[in-house]
Amino acid sequence: MQNYIYPVSNHRESTPKTTYLRPIPSVQSINANILDKVMPIHQVVRFANQAFENHIPVYAVIEEKQGPKAYTRTLVWGIFNSRVTPKRQVMFTTADKKVTYLLHISQILAIQLG
8 A cells, every 4th residue: 555645834934835745654553463554544534524424335444353362354335324423433334234333443444435
């Protein structure tokens, strides 16, 4: 997965405002033993809120803890039923409406359009 970039402003009194692009450092999953890169948390929050507001079905990679050193990753397709709450939780329902997840935002590793 590629690194994401964000604008950085260089403010000086004598020169006009200049904007540069700087790479964001890689972000690790919630399981430190897994070395796969994931989307930055602020981007996951933004994409989840946009998908909820626009009622867009998305694919989401969810990481669940199964036990003391056991994690599973699942690719699910569905819609978000709520915005990200102040407690950093979000509701996600699969497209077949069989499973509804209450997820902490750190469990969502990636989101893409479905």
